[in-house]
Amino acid sequence: MFYLLDLLGTLAFAISGVLTAMNKKMDPFGVFVIAFVTAVGGGTLRDVLIGRTPVGWMLDLNYVYTIIASFILAVIFRKKLEKLRKSLFLFDTIGLGVFTLIGLEKGLDTNLHPIICIALGTMTACFGGVIRDILCNDIPVIFRKEVYATICILGGTVFFALLELNLPINIVYLLTPAVIIIARLLAVYYKLSLPSLERK
Numbered sequence: 001m002f003y004l005l006d007l008l009g010t011l012a013f014a015i016s017g018v019l020t021a022m023n024k025k026m027d028p029f030g031v032f033v034i035a036f037v038t039a040v041g042g043g044t045l046r047d048v049l050i051g052r053t054p055v056g057w058m059l060d061l062n063y064v065y066t067i068i069a070s071f072i073l074a075v076i077f078r079k080k081l082e083k084l085r086k087s088l089f090l091f092d093t094i095g096l097g098v099f100t101l102i103g104l105e106k107g108l109d110t111n112l113h114p115i116i117c118i119a120l121g122t123m124t125a126c127f128g129g130v131i132r133d134i135l136c137n138d139i140p141v142i143f144r145k146e147v148y149a150t151i152c153i154l155g156g157t158v159f160f161a162l163l164e165l166n167l168p169i170n171i172v173y174l175l176t177p178a179v180i181i182i183a184r185l186l187a188v189y190y191k192l193s194l195p196s197l198e199r200k
Contacts, residue, residue: 001170002105005177007066009098014039014070016091017132022078024136034132035071039063041128046103046120050110092129093184097177099125100152104159104176118156125152147187147194155180 017038021031040057047055057063103124107117126142126149133140142148159176167175187193 001173002102005098005173006102007062009095009102010039010063010066011070012091012098013095013128014067015074016095016129018071018074019078019091020132020136022075028075031075032068032071034135035074036067037135038128038132039067039070041131042099042124042126043102043128045127046106046124049123050106050112050120052106052110089188093181094177095128096125096148096152096184097155097180099128100155100180101159101173101176104156114156114160117160118153121156121159122149122152147184147192150194151180151183151187154183 014035017035018031020038021034024030026034040055040063043057044055047053100121103121104117106124107120112120130140130142155176158179159172162172162175
């Protein structure tokens with residue numbers, strides 16, 4: 001189940017990257033590169049920090065195949081995806097929830113403190129999007145007013161709270177990304193955000 005969630009997150013973030021790149025009118029190679037770094041950027045940084053090398057996607061080609069399939073499907077059905085006004089947001093949100101869980105689990109596997117695990121989960125979920133936005137010449141979402149990384153931290157806190165309740169691990173794996181996804185949907189719906197800081 002955990003492996004399938006990992007592939008689902010890769011699929012979701014890759015499609016998010018494809019849609020972002022196509023909105024920037026990039027050529028096919030540029031679109032594929034953006035899809036690839038969006039899907040594996042956060043996980044690559046996480047693996048390097050915890051000394052897990054070669055990084056995950058280099059050891060399992062299923063991740064590469066998933067990104068390629070996401071790229072092809074998103075390009076073929078791009079007109080239908082463009083009609084779904086919230087498609088980019090929804091794919092990004094799904095990836096956010098799933099990748100936070102993956103980062104948390106990797107931190108636990110390395111016997112790190114829960115606070116560091118939450119940091120790894122947030123990094124895994126957010127930094128692929130940071131690289132995507134930088135390459136697309138946008139200010140990364142994580143640095144803007146929209147609640148983004150904060151929700152990952154919330155999800156990490158919920159994850160460890162559920163573990164303390166001794167719930168079945170599969171239930172924890174389902175509830176953690178669900179909380180993150182629902183929290184972000186509610187935050188956007190009700191226009192909740194952190195205040196921006198200005199010099200004045």
